[in-house]
Amino acid sequence: MIKFDTTDRELLRLLQTDSKRTTKAYANDLNLSTTAVYERIKRLEKSGVITKYVALVDKQKVNKAFMVLCHIKLVQHIKEFVLQFEREVLKLEEVAECYHISGDYDYILKIYVSDMQAYRDFMVSKLTAINNIGSTQSSFVINEVKYNTCIEV
Numbered sequence: 001m002i003k004f005d006t007t008d009r010e011l012l013r014l015l016q017t018d019s020k021r022t023t024k025a026y027a028n029d030l031n032l033s034t035t036a037v038y039e040r041i042k043r044l045e046k047s048g049v050i051t052k053y054v055a056l057v058d059k060q061k062v063n064k065a066f067m068v069l070c071h072i073k074l075v076q077h078i079k080e081f082v083l084q085f086e087r088e089v090l091k092l093e094e095v096a097e098c099y100h101i102s103g104d105y106d107y108i109l110k111i112y113v114s115d116m117q118a119y120r121d122f123m124v125s126k127l128t129a130i131n132n133i134g135s136t137q138s139s140f141v142i143n144e145v146k147y148n149t150c151i152e153v
Helices: 006-017 023-030 034-046 079-089 116-125
Strands: 066-074 095-100 107-113 133-140
Touching: 006 023, 006 034, 023 034, 066 079, 066 116, 079 095, 079 107, 107 116, 116 133
Parallel strands: none
Antiparallel strands: 066 107, 066 133, 095 107
């Protein structure tokens, strides 16, 4: 476990808010030298705290604003079925996130498609084509109340 001081925490907040700024801009915000900020960023990257830098895409502008949370129950919760399902779901471009969960269902998927018809096509031709799925339950997102990619440290 890495120890974070207040400067590390603030730097991580700044990077998560906008990682395209210059090291000098972060240094100005933190009242540090550019070299000190650069070294902190490199330490956070090397230690695996920062795993990658990404661009967040507007779902509306790429016609993928229809979000579905789909619960999946396998016919049996045995290792072979679990591993096979996980291998297959990794291939599905519509699935943005997949979590193995506890409770009544085995998995929850976050799926982005263009509309209800696209979701139906996805379900019929791709998702239910995966072996050993016992049941599914879909919830359609009406409104995104909170969306945040930042993790507070």
